[in-house]
Amino acid sequence: METNSREELIKRLKDTQMEVERLLFVIKQNSTVGRDYFVEAGDRLADQLFDIRTKKDIKINSLRSKATSLINKKDKFFKDYAGFCADPIGFNKRREAEAAKVEKRGGARKGAGRKSLGIKKSVTITLPQERWDTIDDLIKNGIFKSYPDYFRHLDSKD
Known part of the structure; x- marks a missing residue:
């Protein structure tokens, strides 16, 4: 009877180890996806700031609106990053859900658009x-x- 319970324990230990490895892989994958998202967002912010600095013929009102837009994007970036640090898996799930909502609208559909x-x-x-x-x-x-x-x-x- 002891061998049977020992075999059961070894099997449960292997199953638990597999589950832990799977969870670690998911966490690593989610953190990589989140890191990539923030790297891309930071690059976009930097590009926009560079564009504003290099355009010398921009009117003041246009420059103010671009600066305000950039500041708002920066604030969203830091808010998103704080949310990601607090709950990386939840953050990525929310982003995927938002992307799924957006992807359902628009796009090429058979029979859509102005006829030739x-x-x-x-x-x-x-x-x-x-x-x-x-x-x-x-x-x-x-x-x-x-x-x-x-x-x-x-x-x-x-």
């Missing part, structure tokens, strides 16, 4: 300036929506 009017080919047309002025007036007055609309109309006359 035909085959697209790029064409360059040379016309006298007065003819272009006439076409521009027709578009400006709302008779045609655009150059393609005008030329489709000409094609439909045939």
Whole structure:
């Protein structure tokens, strides 16, 4: 009877060891994912700050709004990092859940979007300036929506 219980104990010990190793792997994987997230976010913040510093022709209001946006992103970065440090596994699960919500909207779907009017080919047309002025007036007055609309109309006359 003792051998049987000894074998059971050894089996339970192996099972427990496997479970601990699996949990350690999950923790290591989650911390790597979290670290990568913060490295990427830090790089994006640094790039945006560099962009603001290098653009000398930015208007003051634009610079203020960009600086405010950057400060808000920095605050979110530190808040996220504190949340990650407190609970790395929970943080990654929340991020995955948020990403899953976003991924469900938009994107390419069969049958979605504006239907094509035909085959697209790029064409360059040379016309006298007065003819272009006439076409521009027709578009400006709302008779045609655009150059393609005008030329489709000409094609439909045939």
